[in-house]
Amino acid sequence: MMKKKYYTMGLLPIFLLFMASGCQSENNSERKPVVIPVKVEKTEVKLISIPVHCSGRLMPKTQIKLSFKTGGIIENISADEGDSVKKGQILAGLNLAEIKAGHNNARNIFLKTKRDLERIHNLYRDRAATLEQFQNATTAHEVAKSNLEIARFNLDHSVIKAPFKGKILKRMAEVNEIIGAGYPVFVFGSTENQWVVKAGVSARDAVHLELKDPARVRFDSYPAEIFQAAVTEISQAVDPASGTVEVELEIRDRGFRLMAGFVALADILPQKKERCLMLPIDALVESEGRTAFVFTPLKDRAWKIKIRIMHLFPDRAAVKPKPENPDRVITDGANYLTDGMAIKIVK
Numbered sequence: 001m002m003k004k005k006y007y008t009m010g011l012l013p014i015f016l017l018f019m020a021s022g023c024q025s026e027n028n029s030e031r032k033p034v035v036i037p038v039k040v041e042k043t044e045v046k047l048i049s050i051p052v053h054c055s056g057r058l059m060p061k062t063q064i065k066l067s068f069k070t071g072g073i074i075e076n077i078s079a080d081e082g083d084s085v086k087k088g089q090i091l092a093g094l095n096l097a098e099i100k101a102g103h104n105n106a107r108n109i110f111l112k113t114k115r116d117l118e119r120i121h122n123l124y125r126d127r128a129a130t131l132e133q134f135q136n137a138t139t140a141h142e143v144a145k146s147n148l149e150i151a152r153f154n155l156d157h158s159v160i161k162a163p164f165k166g167k168i169l170k171r172m173a174e175v176n177e178i179i180g181a182g183y184p185v186f187v188f189g190s191t192e193n194q195w196v197v198k199a200g201v202s203a204r205d206a207v208h209l210e211l212k213d214p215a216r217v218r219f220d221s222y223p224a225e226i227f228q229a230a231v232t233e234i235s236q237a238v239d240p241a242s243g244t245v246e247v248e249l250e251i252r253d254r255g256f257r258l259m260a261g262f263v264a265l266a267d268i269l270p271q272k273k274e275r276c277l278m279l280p281i282d283a284l285v286e287s288e289g290r291t292a293f294v295f296t297p298l299k300d301r302a303w304k305i306k307i308r309i310m311h312l313f314p315d316r317a318a319v320k321p322k323p324e325n326p327d328r329v330i331t332d333g334a335n336y337l338t339d340g341m342a343i344k345i346v347k
Helices: 002-031 099-125 131-156
Strands: 036-039 041-042 044-048 051-058 063-067 072-077 090-094 159-161 167-171 184-190 195-202 214-219 220-235 244-251 265-269 276-280 284-289 291-298 303-313 316-319 327-331 343-345
Touching: 051 167, 051 184, 051 244, 090 184, 090 343, 099 131, 195 265, 214 291, 276 303, 291 327
Parallel strands: 036 343
Antiparallel strands: 041 327, 044 276, 051 195, 051 265, 063 184, 072 090, 090 159, 167 184, 195 244, 214 220, 214 265, 220 244, 276 316, 284 291, 291 303, 303 316
16 A cells, blocks of 8 residues: 555656646747738729620521411411521411402402493593592592502412521411411511620629620630620610610621520620729638638738629739728738738748
């Protein structure tokens, strides 16, 4: 028992020495705080054009809904969606039985009133008919002539012809379907005129756009090509379904084969420039959406500042300017910092 007690008493000084050494080590670490080596870069305020990124589809600039002048039964349809057609090509026709009968009836009435007018005119010249009879015959003949012109016009427009070279964008009727006058059978797009991209942009971006703003457009079908374009139309209303404003970009033809429906990605460059703070993209930390943080050096300390990103370029970030904007920001080492941490600026 005495031997065991002597052994325990021998460990006590070693334990106390170890505790004292640990306390001294902790005191030394408090006296020497961690200093993070960092690099800094200057910021600058510039007037720049903030690109508006959007997507849409390529469409012919001229689009027409083709329909019959009169109603009836569709007898034939010779074009379908996606077909390319020539100017004057017949696309669809009605059953002409009823329409031809109406035309023949109008023609017969016209011929009868013409004979009646000639007879009454002869009688009137011989004083065997009154002036009123002659006037009534003249009026009847003019009415019949107008009705014949209407019937002939309806007969001529009982077929749908391509108004110019183009493409069938949509087919909206079938053979043997009874269709009303003026009801669309095709949506037709001209390929003789310019092509346009119809894209949707946010209302926040739309207020910065103006007509003739330049744009750069890419298509999946030509991934290596950039097509130059310009804003030609800006809708004055927000689409309630998508919450976007429709913008039309007219493509400058470069001789490429384009097709309606191509998916397009566009960057519009507004002529109106905005005042932005430009800083290195490496300085951004804790980015989330349009919000991020940067650190700025002040008296050997790093201070954290919240910023709002307006646009990201390949190596720079355009930031909404504020009175407290820093003139320098920390780049290398920023990810290891916390607000108020000691730093050492290195080259």
